[in-house]
Amino acid sequence: MRKITLSKAVNEALAEEMRHDESVIILGEDVAEAGTPFKVLSGLVEEFGTDRVIDTPISEPGFMGIGVGAAMTGMRPVVDLMFGDFIFLIMDQLCNQAAKTHYMSGGKLNVPLVLRTNMGATRRSAAQHSQSLHAIVAHIPGLKVAMPSSAYEAKGLLKTAIRDDNPVVIFEDKLMYQDSAEVPEEEYSIPFGEACVKREGTDITLIGTSSMVQVCEKAAEMLQAVGISAEVIDPRTIVPLDEKTLVESAKKTGRVIVVDEGHQSFGVTSEIASRINEKAFYHLDAPTTRMGAMDVPIPFSPALEDITVPTPERVFEQAKKLVSGELIDAA
Amino acid sequence: MSNSKRKLSADEAMRMFRQMVRIRTFENNANQLYLSAKMPGLTHMYSGEEAVAVGICEALLPTDKITSTHRGHGHCVAKGADFKAMFCELLGKEEGYCRGKGGSMHIADQSNGNLGANAIVGGSMGIATGAALTSKLKKTGDVAVCFFGDGATAQGLMYEVMNMAALWNLPVIYACENNGYSEYTKTEEIAAGSITARAEAFGIESYQVDGQDVIAVNELSQKLVDRARKGEGPFFLELMTYRYHGHHVGDINREYYRAKDEEADWKENRDPIIRMRAWLVENGYATEEALDELHKEVTEDAENAVEYALNAPYPDVSEVDMHVYTDVKHVLA
Ligand SMILES: Cc1ncc(C[n+]2csc(CCOP(=O)(O)OP(=O)(O)O)c2C)c(N)n1
Ligand SMILES: [Mg+2]
Numbered sequence: 253m254r255k256i257t258l259s260k261a262v263n264e265a266l267a268e269e270m271r272h273d274e275s276v277i278i279l280g281e282d283v284a285e286a287g288t289p290f291k292v293l294s295g296l297v298e299e300f301g302t303d304r305v306i307d308t309p310i311s312e313p314g315f316m317g318i319g320v321g322a323a324m325t326g327m328r329p330v331v332d333l334m335f336g337d338f339i340f341l342i343m344d345q346l347c348n349q350a351a352k353t354h355y356m357s358g359g360k361l362n363v364p365l366v367l368r369t370n371m372g373a374t375r376r377s378a379a380q381h382s383q384s385l386h387a388i389v390a391h392i393p394g395l396k397v398a399m400p401s402s403a404y405e406a407k408g409l410l411k412t413a414i415r416d417d418n419p420v421v422i423f424e425d426k427l428m429y430q431d432s433a434e435v436p437e438e439e440y441s442i443p444f445g446e447a448c449v450k451r452e453g454t455d456i457t458l459i460g461t462s463s464m465v466q467v468c469e470k471a472a473e474m475l476q477a478v479g480i481s482a483e484v485i486d487p488r489t490i491v492p493l494d495e496k497t498l499v500e501s502a503k504k505t506g507r508v509i510v511v512d513e514g515h516q517s518f519g520v521t522s523e524i525a526s527r528i529n530e531k532a533f534y535h536l537d538a539p540t541t542r543m544g545a546m547d548v549p550i551p552f553s554p555a556l557e558d559i560t561v562p563t564p565e566r567v568f569e570q571a572k573k574l575v576s577g578e579l580i581d582a583a
Numbered sequence: 584m585s586n587s588k589r590k591l592s593a594d595e596a597m598r599m600f601r602q603m604v605r606i607r608t609f610e611n612n613a614n615q616l617y618l619s620a621k622m623p624g625l626t627h628m629y630s631g632e633e634a635v636a637v638g639i640c641e642a643l644l645p646t647d648k649i650t651s652t653h654r655g656h657g658h659c660v661a662k663g664a665d666f667k668a669m670f671c672e673l674l675g676k677e678e679g680y681c682r683g684k685g686g687s688m689h690i691a692d693q694s695n696g697n698l699g700a701n702a703i704v705g706g707s708m709g710i711a712t713g714a715a716l717t718s719k720l721k722k723t724g725d726v727a728v729c730f731f732g733d734g735a736t737a738q739g740l741m742y743e744v745m746n747m748a749a750l751w752n753l754p755v756i757y758a759c760e761n762n763g764y765s766e767y768t769k770t771e772e773i774a775a776g777s778i779t780a781r782a783e784a785f786g787i788e789s790y791q792v793d794g795q796d797v798i799a800v801n802e803l804s805q806k807l808v809d810r811a812r813k814g815e816g817p818f819f820l821e822l823m824t825y826r827y828h829g830h831h832v833g834d835i836n837r838e839y840y841r842a843k844d845e846e847a848d849w850k851e852n853r854d855p856i857i858r859m860r861a862w863l864v865e866n867g868y869a870t871e872e873a874l875d876e877l878h879k880e881v882t883e884d885a886e887n888a889v890e891y892a893l894n895a896p897y898p899d900v901s902e903v904d905m906h907v908y909t910d911v912k913h914v915l916a
Contacts, residue, residue: 281766281768282766282767282768285767285839285840286766286767286768286839286840289766307768307772307773308773309734309737309765309773309774310704310705310734310735310737310738310765310773311737311738311739313739314737314739337702337703338703341703375624376623376624376625376675376686377624377625377688377702378624378685378686378688378689378702379684379685379689379702380688380689380701380702380703380706381688381702546903546904546915547904547907547914547915548903548904548907548914548915549684549907551683551684551903552623552624552675552681552683552684552685552686552689553623553675553676553682553683553684553686553897553898554623554675554897555675555683555897555898555900556675556683556684556897556898556900556902556903559900559903560903
């Protein structure tokens with residue numbers, strides 16, 4: 253099968269959906285001629301014109317609000333937020349407006365909007381351009397949250413997101429834009445709420461989101477070399493969450509590590525770990541453990557930044573401890 | 584070059600020139616560090632805009648406050664920062680202004696009243712206005728200057744804080760560095776109407792100034808800073824300027840949004856350093872030889888600082904969980 257970059261996969265998903273449905277538009281900073289600083293949208297304005305690929309001023313709450321209003325009245329906007337960190341600027345429009353409109357209107361108004369943004373540290377971009385803030389969005393009822401782990405997922409999930417009648421937030425890992433994966437030529441989509449078992453195993457389950465799927469896969473390779481069989485699961489969407497697949501795997505292996513790039517406290521790892529504890533407790537041989545980004549703002553210095561996020565080596569070490577029954581330090 | 588009504592002293596004139604040369608030299612070295620892959624991440628060059636930061640900061644006292652932007656090295660140098668601590672910060676070293684935690688986009692120099700660069704466009708407008716509120720309430724006499732780009736005028740926060748600053752007569756000066764672009768987009772495509780008229784709508788006295796003329800910028804700043812200190816603020820400045828490099832150091836092929844001729848015109852015909860150099864010589868403030876000597880000194884100073892920073896140690900990894908809270912030494916201990 254052909255391989256394309258995650259960036260190209262996103263671009264293709266948008267182009268296909270824009271061809272299918274004239275109400276799909278893109279709104280954001282430098283999305284048109286510049287094709288975004290990551291060059292993800294290159295070529296779209298040439299095909300669809302500036303009425304559908306719309307450059308905005310640096311007014312995030314403004315264009316997000318315009319996106320919400322347009323979505324409520326017949327458009328299907330894909331709002332481009334250049335860095336995930338800027339989500340804090342649009343919180344009211346996203347969480348008070350987009351998320352609640354359907355509910356508050358008693359089911360009468362819809363907000364079919366997609367917010368595409370990114371996440372991920374170790375790019376030396378410091379504390380305001382490196383955060384992974386998906387947990388904050390996932391906390392708000394009414395929003396769906398997708399986290400593609402490769403080009404294949406990026407395309408399939410984005411197509412589903414655009415066709416969804418609810419507000420969906422997609423977090424792409426900005427370090428993965430140039431990573432390639434096999435992506436079919438023909439159209440496809442990936443349903444929300446269906447986890448993907450990336451690798452089957454029997455001794456321990458590694459649940460990873462976004463780029464942490466690769467981290468888990470690498471750790472699984474290292475574990476195999478020492479005779480430990482690890483299962484790797486990618487939930488693909490954290491809202492809705494495919495609890496069933498995760499819990500079944502936990503019951504099978506009896507040990508789970510949840511790996512996610514958001515801050516460890518009050519995050520996605522905590523949520524998934526507690527669901528596993530609630531539903532698989534009597535099948536577990538070890539406490540379910542969380543591995544997230546360190547609970548500190550992301551530092552600039554490479555000497556510090558690299559130790560703030562989970563790595564294959566650290567997942568490997570943690571998995572070995574869990575499998576050998578070594579007591580895990582609660583901290 | 585504007586004909587100053589007040590005669591500048593030789594000291595003042597030479598200091599402004601030196602500070603502009605220091606900024607340009609700093610940036611040339613920072614760019615080189617990027618190109619030679621010695622600097623982590625990206626950085627935004629201030630080259631071309633020196634007269635703005637220097638003209639304004641030379642009208643301020645060390646205790647006056649400024650807030651800076653992602654394009655912040657110029658503000659930092661102009662407010663009195665030291666090359667070594669700046670280069671150390673750019674390289675993520677322990678002796679950097681922020682112990683390597685901030686980097687280029689968060690450089691702050693509290694000892695000289697620089698409350699910090701900011702990686703959120705427009706993110707410092709509240710901070711500068713808040714610093715002005717402190718000045719008013721504590722009667723410190725400090726003036727706060729908020730530097731921001733033309734692109735940042737699209738942020739709603741600006742209009743909220745200007746309204747309050749005007750209502751409360753705060754000693755803050757909003758300094759809009761209009762370099763014609765925000766990222767890869769021309770200002771006229773992102774800003775409707777007039778920028779100064781927006782401030783005027785709040786009753787804020789506003790001026791548009793040639794940001795390549797350091798003496799004009801300084802003269803106006805002196806007046807406004809004095810008046811702000813007396814409680815006659817706030818004020819708004821739109822400084823017409825130009826960035827010589829790309830949006831950031833990696834933005835090299837940029838002809839699709841900005842013509843080479845346009846860049847050449849600004850560099851050759853309106854350069855703030857070339858203009859002031861000619862003015863200094865013409866008016867008898869310095870000889871060509873003395874100015875060459877000054878250039879040489881600054882160049883050596885910068886090269887030494889770069890060398891120092893390259894060899895300086897990174898922070899110890901144990902620092903990673905320090906400074907999250909003021910009252911907890913290691914938050915993860
Ligand atoms: C809130 C926010 N939105 C977008 C960005 C990305 N960004 C960084 S600099 C920039 C352009 C800023 O233009 P301007 O204010 O004119 O400053 P200049 O770079 O020209 O000095 C943009 C869009 C950001 N850092 N923060
Ligand atoms: Mg600008």
